[in-house]
Amino acid sequence: MKRQGTTGGTEFINDNFALPTRYFDEYEFESAAAIGGNAVEEKKYKRGACSQCAYACKLPTRDEERGVETEGPEFETVYSFGSCQGVGDIVDVMEANELCDELGMDTISAGVTVAAYLKAEDEFGNAALAREVLREIATRETDRGDLLAEGVHRAHEELGVTDYTVKGMEFAAHDGRVLHGQGLSYAVANRGADHMYAGMLGLEYSGELDPEGTLGKAERLVHEENRNVIRDSGVVCAFAGDYVTDDRLAALLETDYEHLLEIGARVVARERHFNNRRGKDVADDRLPYDDEVPDLEAALQEYYAARGWNADGTVPDDALDSPTETAVGYGAVADD
Numbered sequence: 001m002k003r004q005g006t007t008g009g010t011e012f013i014n015d016n017f018a019l020p021t022r023y024f025d026e027y028e029f030e031s032a033a034a035i036g037g038n039a040v041e042e043k044k045y046k047r048g049a050c051s052q053c054a055y056a057c058k059l060p061t062r063d064e065e066r067g068v069e070t071e072g073p074e075f076e077t078v079y080s081f082g083s084c085q086g087v088g089d090i091v092d093v094m095e096a097n098e099l100c101d102e103l104g105m106d107t108i109s110a111g112v113t114v115a116a117y118l119k120a121e122d123e124f125g126n127a128a129l130a131r132e133v134l135r136e137i138a139t140r141e142t143d144r145g146d147l148l149a150e151g152v153h154r155a156h157e158e159l160g161v162t163d164y165t166v167k168g169m170e171f172a173a174h175d176g177r178v179l180h181g182q183g184l185s186y187a188v189a190n191r192g193a194d195h196m197y198a199g200m201l202g203l204e205y206s207g208e209l210d211p212e213g214t215l216g217k218a219e220r221l222v223h224e225e226n227r228n229v230i231r232d233s234g235v236v237c238a239f240a241g242d243y244v245t246d247d248r249l250a251a252l253l254e255t256d257y258e259h260l261l262e263i264g265a266r267v268v269a270r271e272r273h274f275n276n277r278r279g280k281d282v283a284d285d286r287l288p289y290d291d292e293v294p295d296l297e298a299a300l301q302e303y304y305a306a307r308g309w310n311a312d313g314t315v316p317d318d319a320l321d322s323p324t325e326t327a328v329g330y331g332a333v334a335d336d
Contacts, residue, residue, distance in 0.1 A: 080111025
């Protein structure tokens with residue numbers, strides 16, 4: 001983490017799991033080494049850290065020949081502007097990263113949207129075109145830019161490509177077709193295809209959970225979602241798990257850990273209730289590759305049951321303020 005930030009796992013993920021490539025058509029990128037951790041480290045010209053942080057995982061990078069200086073790219077940007085677009089040059093990825101920073105765009109959604117366009121135009125690998133399209137998205141001054149500024153969900157039919165989103169959000173790099181618990185997490189997450197909502201990916205990459213299968217993972221998913229509510233609400237670094245343990249998190253916030261999980265459960269239920277009142281239910285807890293994730297329908301029902309929700313993915317009013325024991329995640333804590 002100190003040397004390469006999140007890009008340090010690029011080749012490991014590519015070789016052992018999946019690195020979505022050319023707009024999800026492929027699972028492995030032949031140029032992963034050219035955009036991965038070692039390539040990024042070669043461009044790193046100093047160390048950077050948040051205040052008081054021992055990780056110092058920031059990535060100030062520079063390429064003097066092309067006059068590019070940026071912070072990053074992190075792993076998700078290496079994926080979205082690298083493998084997903086078929087681009088195998090780290091400096092091209094750095095340029096796209098800096099452009100997104102300047103224009104105020106998320107690199108995952110922007111990169112995947114541009115990848116969808118490159119697929120439609122049979123232009124995978126055309127990094128210069130990708131940057132041109134990014135500028136047009138920001139200004140919306142061309143028909144192409146105006147269309148793509150709406151994201152994949154709204155543009156996919158006109159582009160003639162698969163809608164690789166959940167609830168309108170573009171996918172992160174961690175492929176639910178290979179990490180089945182993460183696939184379930186994408187499906188049920190109230191924000192959509194967000195890899196940080198529960199973070200099942202870390203458990204499956206490490207082997208703590210078997211990446212195969214979805215059944216039996218619902219209670220652990222509930223616990224991870226609840227805990228991440230507290231992590232994010234408390235502005236705790238997502239990489240601080242080694243030292244911000246459950247006990248320390250509770251001490252920091254001056255309460256019991258079980259109470260924090262209950263707060264997390266209420267927040268998740270309220271988010272879902274908000275979505276329900278706007279017409280979203282089980283029909284929206286879908287993946288564009290449902291048939292490649294085993295037992296997804298049954299796993300959804302396990303998740304709803306663990307949360308104390310209805311079989312159609314809606315939240316009963318009495319579950320908003322009084323979550324069940326499984327909805328709080330006590331079972332997952334006891335199993336630990």
